[in-house]
Amino acid sequence: METRRSINPGKSLSSLLTSLLVIVLFSSGQLAAQEQDREALGRRGPYQVAYYSQLPPVAEFSAATLYFPANKGDDFGGVVVAPGFIERQENIQWWGDHLASHGYAVLVIDTNEPRDNPAIRAEALMAGVNLLRTENTRMGSSLRGKIIEDRMAIMGHSMGGGGTLLAANEHSAELKAAIPFTPWLPDADFSSVTVPTLLIAGEIDRIASVADHARPHYETLTAASPRMYMEIKGGNHFIANSMTENEGLNPNIDVHDLVGSMAVAWLKLFMDGDESYRDAIFGDMPVTDRERLSDWEFSE
Numbered sequence: 001m002e003t004r005r006s007i008n009p010g011k012s013l014s015s016l017l018t019s020l021l022v023i024v025l026f027s028s029g030q031l032a033a034q035e036q037d038r039e040a041l042g043r044r045g046p047y048q049v050a051y052y053s054q055l056p057p058v059a060e061f062s063a064a065t066l067y068f069p070a071n072k073g074d075d076f077g078g079v080v081v082a083p084g085f086i087e088r089q090e091n092i093q094w095w096g097d098h099l100a101s102h103g104y105a106v107l108v109i110d111t112n113e114p115r116d117n118p119a120i121r122a123e124a125l126m127a128g129v130n131l132l133r134t135e136n137t138r139m140g141s142s143l144r145g146k147i148i149e150d151r152m153a154i155m156g157h158s159m160g161g162g163g164t165l166l167a168a169n170e171h172s173a174e175l176k177a178a179i180p181f182t183p184w185l186p187d188a189d190f191s192s193v194t195v196p197t198l199l200i201a202g203e204i205d206r207i208a209s210v211a212d213h214a215r216p217h218y219e220t221l222t223a224a225s226p227r228m229y230m231e232i233k234g235g236n237h238f239i240a241n242s243m244t245e246n247e248g249l250n251p252n253i254d255v256h257d258l259v260g261s262m263a264v265a266w267l268k269l270f271m272d273g274d275e276s277y278r279d280a281i282f283g284d285m286p287v288t289d290r291e292r293l294s295d296w297e298f299s300e
């Protein structure tokens, strides 16, 4: 995507005046009251995405790729994303690209072992958070001085989602948001989570059924902290993965726009503290989006 910053000489007077008006509104603080268009957050964001994978080695996970918004100066929040059972970065990397295009530094990791359990994945996620913080100070890091170290979020698929919830249950104070998608962990209790948690689920998930996983996970979260349960109608276990057509017996639909937009809004509100996104999350959902959900519940 090309980004233009210079003033176009062909620009009409009226559009210049419009730009001036926007600047005036911004400086008078009225932009904060403006509602954000959630649909736009489901498309690619305004930033060009760059990435690197030459990172200091850590014990808790193997390879990783750090995606970041190349043409954003600084002030990035960080997000760590973990894959599921026998998955690799490629299964979840679209989150790196999508979230970085909206302004975040996103570390997409491989686990040490493809079969690592959710508790190991929780430790990997927190080690990723620590790595993002150290990238802010490490000599030679492309992100030196650009990361806001106390703005950190974690995400993960399936066992990585179970790991996300386990990590949030132990380390909410170190986090600003948690976004497990089609999480897997039987008999779990996440009642110590206080970090705002967006839970993405698939109605017809046969690997981590909502009845045994995502739904009871949500119910153990305390209503005292913001939480949302978003169940995709006709969605399977891979509904929020890079490629959604992964479960041969159970064809899937593509709702990257919907889950991508809600995740970005969740980060904008709870990680960046931008109240202008609150309505995009908790306000009336457009009917065309609501119809794509089989279940939707939240406490604000």
Ligand code: 9J3
Binding pocket: 083, 084, 085, 086, 157, 158, 159, 160, 184, 207, 208
């Ligand atoms: O991470 C996942 O996709 C969980 C899959 C699963 O069924 O694990 C059972 C061993």
